[in-house]
Amino acid sequence: QVQLQESCPGLVKPSQTLSLTCTVSGVSITTSYYAWSWIRQAPGKGLEWMALLTYDGKTYYSPSLTSRTSISRYTSKNQFSLQLSSVTPEETARYDCARHRATATGWNINSWGQGTQVTVAA
Secondary structure (H helix, E strand, O other), X not given: OOEEEXXXXXXEOOOOOEEEEEEEEOOOOOOOOEEEEEEEEXXXXXXXXXXXXXXXXXXXXXXXXXXXXXXXXXXXXXXXXXXXXXXXXXHXXXXXXXXXXXXXXXXXXXXXXXXXXXXXXX
C-alpha cells in the first residue's frame, strides 16, 4: 500500500523559497504509469494543482506558477520535491503531495499524503 508523507518548514518568510519534500513508501516513484504532484489549498479557496512529475521524468507546471516552481525527484530516496520561489503571505496554505495513475482520460489521483500546513509570514 502506497504512503506519501510531506515534510517542510512550517513557516517561511515572504520573498523566500519554499521547499517541500514528499517521501513515498510502498511503491517506487519510477514505477510505470504513475505520476506525482503537488496540490495546495489556501483558506477559503479551492484546490490548486501546482506541478506534476511523471514516472519517466517529465514535468508539467501550472501556467500561473511555472516561472516560480520547480519539481524534481531523488530516486535513491524515493522522494520528490517542489521549490516555490518568491512566496507571498497569500500562499499560506495546506500543501499536499499526491499520486496519479495514467488512464485513458489523463492522470487521475488515487492516493494523497496527509498534507502539511505552510504559513508565509514575517
